Amino acid sequence: MYQVTEKRDVPPNIKMFKVRAPAVSRKAAPGQFVIVRTDERGERIPITIAGAEPEEDTVTVYFAEVGASTRDLGRLGEGDGILNFSGPLGNAIPVKGYGEVLCVAGGVFQGVNLYLAKALRGEGNRVTCVQVAKGMDHLFLVDEAREACDESYAVVDDDEGGGLKGLVARLLDEKKMSRVFTFGPVPMQRAVAELASARGVPSSVNLYPVMVDGTGMCGACRVTVGGATRFACIDGPEFDGASVDFDELTSRLRYYTPQEKIAMVLNERGVI
Amino acid sequence: MPKQAPEERKSNFDEVALGYSEEQALAEASRCLGCKNPRCVKGCPVGVDIPGFIGLVKERRYVEAARRIKETNSLPAVCGRVCPQESQCQMSCVLGVKGQPVAIGRLERYAADYERSSGAQGPARTTRGGGRVAVVGSGPSGLTVAAELQKKGHQADVYESLHAAGGVLMYGIPEFRLPKDIVQAEIEYVKGLGVNLHLDSTVGRLLTVGELLRAGYDAVFIGSGAGLPHFLRVPGENLKGVYSANEFLIRTNLMKAYRFPEYRTPITVGRSVAVIGGGNVAMDSARCALRLGGEKVYIVYRRGKGELPARLEEAENAEEEGVEFMYQTNPVRFIGDDRGYVTRMECVRMELGEPDASGRRSPSPIKGSEFLLDVDTVIVAIGQSPNPIIQQTTDGLEATRWGTIVVDEETMATSISGVYAGGDVVSGAATVISAMGAGKAAAASIHNYIEKRGQSAT
Known part of the structure; x- marks a missing residue:
């Protein structure tokens, strides 16, 4: 069992957990993820790591309650145990001197983005951070971003990135960015990657397709990158934003939507 | 029986x-x-x-x-x-x-x-005093190495990536052929010998082989299996409804998707299911698909009945249950609907020519024999190669271009001193018992290695 040592609610449906996992906390790096299983009947849920505190033996994660499995997890409180917490999995994002970089995150991924931004700044990069949420009251870690980055912006937008696009385009035009990193909903990451590509700036997108084992065994997470099939769990999750087949990724992410809806309704009614 | x-x-x-x-x-x-x-x-x-x-x-x-x-x-x-x-x-x-x-x-x-x-009790824990060995993977080879070393007086610590021990015995072979409580009972026996089992521990990520050696293990055994699924590399293979056999079986066996939504992992099986391949994994997939509600379940195999790599008994069981066999047939592409779900599969008939390197007659497509088959679910069961994580994260570990680890066939020693390997990660996908045989050979040479080291140290 892996104990939840700290829990925080973030509107509208996000939970922050600090989880006691000493070995994982010593090894975790930005861009990697854990696979979490709440109990015996649980799904294996991939969650991106948003921080590691080896001195406290803990790992920080944020997750949105979007289905039955994440709701099961969200019901745990401080002191409760998570049955499985496996990681760190996936490749870490190379943290090195790029120069001027832009880090853009949507939705639940603010913690993950800041984890990377801090590491990049530690390597001497000049870091500009953009935080996107669907509503003013859904923005979080805004003060932390201001403190951790050289420049930071918070914008309200929908998934399509309408207002976000203007801001990112302006930042890309004003500054000579060496690289753009992005985390968040697929339409948002795609919009950011396209803006970067149009200006010849390399972009790194971070993909979380449907996964089961998270170690290369099942192939559920296959994505087409540069015309070839890659597994997000062992070849990614970071990929070159200019080469990803986003249409296929979007379609595959909706694979189990009908089943998830059924499970969610039954879960809400206390049937399962 | x-x-x-x-x-x-x-x-x-x-x-x-x-x-x-x-x-x-x-x-x-x-x-x-x-x-x-x-x-x-x-x-x-x-x-x-x-x-x-x-x-x-x-x-x-x-x-x-x-x-x-x-x-x-x-x-x-x-x-x-x-x-x-x-x-x-x-x-x-x-x-x-x-x-x-x-x-x-x-x-x-x-x-x-x-x-x-x-309920008879197993043997008591053996006495300590020997070396310490890290075993990577808790499938048939890893469990065998651990048990054998324990019997020889060493301490074996097994590191398993998944949340359950047993490897392919848990995630691959279905309940109706190998009940999971029987697997767990045999693992309990191995634990009873004194083996430590660490779940949720992916070697190559959480710990590398080098770190295990530096942490004080006298030797490391790699038995990480053949977990990387092969795909056909034909158009449409990433449509929804197309599974690797690994994914289909992991969802069914390890995650118990047949009890969704009580168990939270979903699986989709339509009316018409095509399983591509003719091995035991294909038979297991087809028989699971029937049990999950498939009305028509086909085995689509590019060679003939005489070349089926599956055990005869398993093919017969599948046939008895109603699985239909389409021999000398190969998929060319998959076709989907506007929502991205597979609906049809274009196949071509194959003719069998001269024997190839495997000794079986080699199949080649018959021009103009293409036809369409309606399918809602496709399961690709054409083989697996070793999981690459350990090979990628272990400096100096020699591997073949197929990703298998190179070992001395007698001692199972790899190119790194003190590091041994066996099972599917060496042989490519094979049988439970051949992996256990490799584990037994590796345990014997790890024992010798530790004894020799002990002598030279004193």
């Missing part, structure tokens, strides 16, 4: 083969001649004392019979169910020359099941 009737079993996940009654076991055991020079033992990759344990069965000393097997094989209830005895021990049985060989596997199963249900 009694089995569940096909009509009944094709809609449940309960074990198909029901096992011998005591009378049947005694009758079968009485056929064994107890040869002085038993050829069956030579046919067994781990060298089980077959006449010895059958002799004990004859005397109704079933617990002792199971113990006799466990001297050389820690997983008898597993092996009694999934070993291809017809091409190993039973193939060498003298009685087979003129009639039926002794049903060694069924007797092994009987003894092991008897011991387990009798």
Whole structure:
């Protein structure tokens, strides 16, 4: 069992957990993820790591309650145990001197983005951070971003990135960015990657397709990158934003939507 | 051996083969001649004392019979169910020359099941004092290495990536062929020998092989299996509804998706299911698909019936349950609807030419023979190669271009001193018992390695 040592609610449906996992906390790096299983009947849920505190033996994660499995997890409180917490999995994002970089995150991924931004700044990069949420009251870690980055912006937008696009385009035009990193909903990451590509700036997108084992065994997470099939769990999750087949990724992410809806309704009614 | 009737079993996940009654076991055991020079033992990759344990069965000393097997094989209830005895021990049985060989596997199963249900305690933990060995992977080879080393007085710590121990025995082979509580009972026996089991521990990520050696382990055994699924590389393969057999079986067996939504992992099986491939994994996938509600389940295999790599028994079981076999047929592309779900599969007929490197007649497409098959679910079961994580994160570990780890065939030693490997990660996808045989050989040479090191240190 892996104990939840700290829990925080973030509107509208996000939970922050600090989880006691000493070995994982010593090894975790930005861009990697854990696979979490709440109990015996649980799904294996991939969650991106948003921080590691080896001195406290803990790992920080944020997750949105979007289905039955994440709701099961969200019901745990401080002191409760998570049955499985496996990681760190996936490749870490190379943290090195790029120069001027832009880090853009949507939705639940603010913690993950800041984890990377801090590491990049530690390597001497000049870091500009953009935080996107669907509503003013859904923005979080805004003060932390201001403190951790050289420049930071918070914008309200929908998934399509309408207002976000203007801001990112302006930042890309004003500054000579060496690289753009992005985390968040697929339409948002795609919009950011396209803006970067149009200006010849390399972009790194971070993909979380449907996964089961998270170690290369099942192939559920296959994505087409540069015309070839890659597994997000062992070849990614970071990929070159200019080469990803986003249409296929979007379609595959909706694979189990009908089943998830059924499970969610039954879960809400206390049937399962 | 009694089995569940096909009509009944094709809609449940309960074990198909029901096992011998005591009378049947005694009758079968009485056929064994107890040869002085038993050829069956030579046919067994781990060298089980077959006449010895059958002799004990004859005397109704079933617990002792199971113990006799466990001297050389820690997983008898597993092996009694999934070993291809017809091409190993039973193939060498003298009685087979003129009639039926002794049903060694069924007797092994009987003894092991008897011991387990009798609640008889296993042997006590062996004494310590030897070396410490890290075992990567808790599948058949890893469990065998760990148990054997423990018996020789060493401490074995097993690191497993998944949330359950057993490897392919848990995630791959279905419940109706190998019940999971039986696998767990045999793992409990191995743990009872003193083996430490660390779950949720992906070597190559959480810890590297180098870090294990630096942490004070005298040796490392890599038994990480052949977990990377192959795909056909034809258009449409990433449509929804197209699974690798690995994914389909992991969802079904390890995650118990057949009990969704009580168990949270979903799976989709439509009316018409095509399983691509002709091996045991294909048979398992097809039989799971039937049980998950598939009305038409096809095995689509590019060669002929005579070339099926699956055990005959498994192909027969599948056929009895209603799986339809389409031989000399190969998919060319998959076609989907506007929501991205697979709906049809274009196939081509194959003709068989001269034998290829594998000794089987090589298939080639017949021009103009293309046809369409309506499918809602496709399961690609054309093989696996080793998981690359360890090879990518271990400096100096020699691997082939297929990703298998290179070892000395006798000692199972890799290119790194103190690091050994065995099972599917070395051989490519093979059988449970051949992985156990490799584990046994590796345990013997790890033991020698540690002894020698101890001598040179004093």
